[in-house]
Structures are given as C-alpha cells and as structure tokens.
Amino acid sequence: MKLAYVFPGQGAQYVGMGRELMDRYPVARDTVAAADEALGFSLSKLFLEGPEEDLRLTYHTQPALLTVSVAAWRVFQSLQPACQPAAVAGHSLGEYTALVAAGAMSFEDAVRLVHHRGKLMDEAVPAGQGAMSAVLGMAADALEQVCAEASTDGEVVELANLNCPGQIVISGSAKAVERAGQLAKERGARRVMPLVVSGPFHCSLMRPAAGQLSAALAAATLQSAAAPVVANVDAVPRTQPDDLRAALEQQLYSPVRWEADVRAMLDLGVEGFVEFGPGTVLSGLIKKVDRSVVTYHVEDESSLQEALQATAH
Known part of the structure; x- marks a missing residue:
C-alpha cells in the first residue's frame, strides 16, 4: 500500500x-x-x-x-x-x-x-486587529465573492484554509472578517465559527x-x-x-x-x-x-x- x-x-x-x-x-x-x-x-x-x-x-x-x-x-x-x-x-x-x-x-x-x-x-499584526473564522457549508467561489464584497481599502478578508469540501477558513482584518461572516450566513453558509487565534494567518x-x-x-x-x-x-x-x-x-x-x-x-x-x-x-x-x-x-x-x-x- x-x-x-x-x-x-x-x-x-x-x-x-x-x-x-x-x-x-x-x-x-x-x-x-x-x-x-x-x-x-x-x-x-x-x-x-x-x-x-x-x-x-x-x-x-x-x-x-x-x-x-x-x-x-x-x-x-x-x-x-x-x-x-x-x-x-x-x-x-x-x-x-x-x-x-x-x-x-x-x-x-x-x-x-x-x-x-x-x-x-x-x-x-497588532493584537485584536486581525481575526479568523471557519465557514461551513459554502463553496469556495461563493465565499471568495463574499470576501471581496466584505473587504475595503483598509480592511481585507481572504480565504485562508481550504480544508475539505464545505470547510473553509477566512482570515484578515477583524471587522472585515466579521462582515464576511454575516454575509456568508445570509448567503446560505451553514455555520460561521470565530477561531481563537493570535493573528490573521495565511492572508496578505x-x-x-x-x-x-x-x-x-x-x-x-x-x-x-x-x-x-x-x-x-x-x-x-x-x-x-x-x-x-x-x-x-x-x-x-x-x-x-x-x-x-x-x-x-x-x-x-x-x-x-x-x-x-x-x-x-x-x-x-x-x-x-x-x-x-x-x-x-x-x-x-x-x-x-x-x-x-x-x-x-
């Protein structure tokens, strides 16, 4: 094997x-x-x-x-x-x-x-300024669109971990991550879970x-x-x-x-x-x-x- x-x-x-x-x-x-x-x-x-x-x-x-x-x-x-x-x-x-x-x-x-x-x-990134959330039950392309809409000139949120079908982690500025989470739920995500992390890993x-x-x-x-x-x-x-x-x-x-x-x-x-x-x-x-x-x-x-x-x- x-x-x-x-x-x-x-x-x-x-x-x-x-x-x-x-x-x-x-x-x-x-x-x-x-x-x-x-x-x-x-x-x-x-x-x-x-x-x-x-x-x-x-x-x-x-x-x-x-x-x-x-x-x-x-x-x-x-x-x-x-x-x-x-x-x-x-x-x-x-x-x-x-x-x-x-x-x-x-x-x-x-x-x-x-x-x-x-x-x-x-x-x-200074403590408290970044965040990550796990998004369950949403396709990567749809979540990528959500992240684009939730990002602004000064606050970004991006896909960070594409772990398996239906489980993706987003990462970025705390406010942008929060906006993306709300938008994802409105667009059909099954669940959005904020993660206990010290920074916004795997993003720009x-x-x-x-x-x-x-x-x-x-x-x-x-x-x-x-x-x-x-x-x-x-x-x-x-x-x-x-x-x-x-x-x-x-x-x-x-x-x-x-x-x-x-x-x-x-x-x-x-x-x-x-x-x-x-x-x-x-x-x-x-x-x-x-x-x-x-x-x-x-x-x-x-x-x-x-x-x-x-x-x-």
Whole structure:
C-alpha cells in the first residue's frame, strides 16, 4: 500500500502531548532534548506541563507541535524502517515537519525556523486587529465573492484554509472578517465559527512577516527531499531546495490548500495516510475529501501499535 505521511498544524496542541512516547522510547526523548538545546529554553516543560495559555502562544505552539510530531514519526520509523512514504505534506507549520521527514531539512534548523516564524507572525499584526473564522457549508467561489464584497481599502478578508469540501477558513482584518461572516450566513453558509487565534494567518496581512522569514529561510540549509513534499500554496509536489524554500515563504501569506494537497497525493497513487503528532484533525479532513482511503495516526502507544500492524505488510 502506498502511504503518505502528514503532519498537523496549529490548533492540534494540548498540554501533555507526546508524554507517553517520551516515557517509552529513547528516540522520542532524544528528539525533545534536541529541541530544548536548539532553542535554548525548556520547550518540553512547556508542552508537558503548561500552562496552556503559554503553549497557545504562536512562537511556542509551532516548535512544540513540530517537536512532538517529529518524535512520533521517528519512533514509528525506528520500528518500521522499511516503510517509506510516497509523499509527505503538512498543514501550515506542519509543512516544516514534512520537510524533516523527507530529509530536506534538519530537525534543529526546522525547530529554530518555526520558533522564529511564530514570532514574526505574532508581530505582523497588532493584537485584536486581525481575526479568523471557519465557514461551513459554502463553496469556495461563493465565499471568495463574499470576501471581496466584505473587504475595503483598509480592511481585507481572504480565504485562508481550504480544508475539505464545505470547510473553509477566512482570515484578515477583524471587522472585515466579521462582515464576511454575516454575509456568508445570509448567503446560505451553514455555520460561521470565530477561531481563537493570535493573528490573521495565511492572508496578505502576513506579507511583512514573509519578507523577514525569507532571510531566515535563505540562511537555512536545505537538501533535495527523499519523497515529494506536496506544498500548501499550490498542491504541487516539490523535491528541490529552492522550490521548497519558495513554497515556505509564499505559504505565510497564501491559503493552505489542504483539500488540493490530499487530491494531489491521491493522484500520486497514495492509498493510505499516516498522521504523526497530536490529534486526528488531518485524518478527519482527508476522509471528507475521499472516504475510500484508509487513515492511521501515531500519537501514543495504542495508536502507534495499530499503525505499525496496519503498515507491516
């Protein structure tokens, strides 16, 4: 069975994530220790003990999720070395995790980069001025029209995450997001849910942060990926360092096209997906794109054993 490995983004985190694998497997403990050393502070104490409000800070959430996801992937790979993915992908910051899994970026570089990325995203728009909302039950073209009507010269709202059929996240200036939400409900959206986020991610308001991130990406060492990395910006599989870098920079201010990513991996012949890290958000979205595929996840001992058994053939 051809497998794709996928990695979650912000929102999947919780205090205590990764503890069971760390308790049982030295490779998980070593991964977490390497993250603490690379960052120069105890990231592990933060995601193992909290407090939750500190873990929710973007510049903590991103390296914490990457670390726990890489730890889960390394445990699985150490026990199932013959299992290699036909493609990898991650949702937003999860794309950095995918690059680590594909051998294109070192774990230490990735954890430092996403910590820096989180700070830049946090600083790009003053607190309270940006917002994001999930819109359920509305087609992308209709919602795009709503966003265009709700935007003004000084306030923008745009599509940010095209997650699966009927689930799209919008992002932008707080007032414009609110206007778009009202308009979407008037035009038939089933539900509009404001999200608890620290900024308006994946929209043009993040362009200043992308400019600063570009310099950090240019300084990072990237190698050719051992498996195609399906990029969020356009769902195109990439393996070459310059292409991977460009996708990461654009990703900061462009929509995450997760539904298109899943379809691109299916076009590569993928029949099953393994999600590494906390939760099963991506597995749920994948099933909404194509119910015929199988999904597994690796988060703790029981899910690890189930994934190992299913992929052993």
